Amino acid sequence: MHHDADDTTAAATTTRPTLRDVAVLARVSPKTASRVVNGEPGVSPAKVSAVQRAVAQLKYRPNFTASTLRRANGRTAAIGAVLEDVANPFSSALHRALEDVARERNVMIFAGSVDEDPLRERALVQAFTSRQADALVVVPASADQAYLGQEIAAGTPVVFVDRPPVGVRADAVLADNRAGAAAAVHHLVAHGHRDIAFLGDLGTIATAQQRLQGYKEALSDHGIRPDPDHIAHDLHTEDSARQATLRLAAGPKPPTAYFTAQNLVTIGAIRALRELDHHHRVALVGFDDFPLADLLQPAVTVVAQDPFMMGRLAAELVFRRLDGERWEPTVHVVPTRLIPRGSGETPGPHASRP
Numbered sequence: 001m002h003h004d005a006d007d008t009t010a011a012a013t014t015t016r017p018t019l020r021d022v023a024v025l026a027r028v029s030p031k032t033a034s035r036v037v038n039g040e041p042g043v044s045p046a047k048v049s050a051v052q053r054a055v056a057q058l059k060y061r062p063n064f065t066a067s068t069l070r071r072a073n074g075r076t077a078a079i080g081a082v083l084e085d086v087a088n089p090f091s092s093a094l095h096r097a098l099e100d101v102a103r104e105r106n107v108m109i110f111a112g113s114v115d116e117d118p119l120r121e122r123a124l125v126q127a128f129t130s131r132q133a134d135a136l137v138v139v140p141a142s143a144d145q146a147y148l149g150q151e152i153a154a155g156t157p158v159v160f161v162d163r164p165p166v167g168v169r170a171d172a173v174l175a176d177n178r179a180g181a182a183a184a185v186h187h188l189v190a191h192g193h194r195d196i197a198f199l200g201d202l203g204t205i206a207t208a209q210q211r212l213q214g215y216k217e218a219l220s221d222h223g224i225r226p227d228p229d230h231i232a233h234d235l236h237t238e239d240s241a242r243q244a245t246l247r248l249a250a251g252p253k254p255p256t257a258y259f260t261a262q263n264l265v266t267i268g269a270i271r272a273l274r275e276l277d278h279h280h281r282v283a284l285v286g287f288d289d290f291p292l293a294d295l296l297q298p299a300v301t302v303v304a305q306d307p308f309m310m311g312r313l314a315a316e317l318v319f320r321r322l323d324g325e326r327w328e329p330t331v332h333v334v335p336t337r338l339i340p341r342g343s344g345e346t347p348g349p350h351a352s353r354p
Helices: 005-013 019-026 030-037 045-058 089-103 118-130 146-153 177-190 206-221 238-249 263-275 307-322
Strands: 078-083 108-113 135-138 158-161 171-175 196-199 257-260 283-287 301-304 331-334 337-339
Touching (some): 108 118, 118 146, 135 307, 146 158, 177 206, 177 301, 238 263
Antiparallel strands (some): 301 337
16 A cells, blocks of 8 residues: 555654654753753753754653653653651651652652562662662662672662661662650650650661660660560561560550660550550650540650751752762761650659659
């Protein structure tokens, strides 16, 4: 069948225009066209106008489908976020903060949960890097992130959040875990408690280790030697924390107060104390705030991190590096804040009497 030239041209114009088509029509390079389309600075007004006219003439729309979300430079207009567990309040707040900053740049956040599994961490990183993510924000689960060295050397910005990197030099945004844990213990001691239990997350996690260290240092400041039987590690679920609390409460010398070093651990401990009807006479301070903590009876005293601030700071560091800024990898420490609400103010046996 014969097609004349007009038929061929008409058929061609029905296909979706590409960024390269825009560049050709505007008589600029694909890189310049990409910078204009993505709102990046540094392009002359004349070239910006030419690209915008070409975009309008061709009715060009960036193809932001999951499989072809890609810039002219091969990058994806997306950041990969490797989080602990997107269902956890801390991770979800962190995710939302990243998303808020990225949205201002028309960049997507692709997130996945590692569930404290080093193999899953590497699989997620591999999935994001193989899809040419612009950058990575990582809450690490593995003991060594040296496998990211090549990606960092190639120019991919990587920011670690909540836990410091091991084996690579990269920016990190961390909470002041030791100081926050110490503040919790000082608070409980000030309210008359000396038998203070520690309920912690997995002992392999850097933040759990730092919170245990802060707990021990604060007790030492008051001349208190921690009871080894009152320290429970590797509580990574609500139920494991609940069981540990029930076990300690049934011991020969039950603690009069608890420092629970992670929000799911806190919830598990609260469940146990309520089962035993001890929640009005045993004190508790939790590390990490969580939804409805202020509505329980008693309301839960917490050492609050600021995951929104941590997420925004991590995103800002990523975009500064994407914009071409260079500096030596830096650790940024975000302070915690003790919020007294009631559970941490339950008086202990050594409380001063009026």
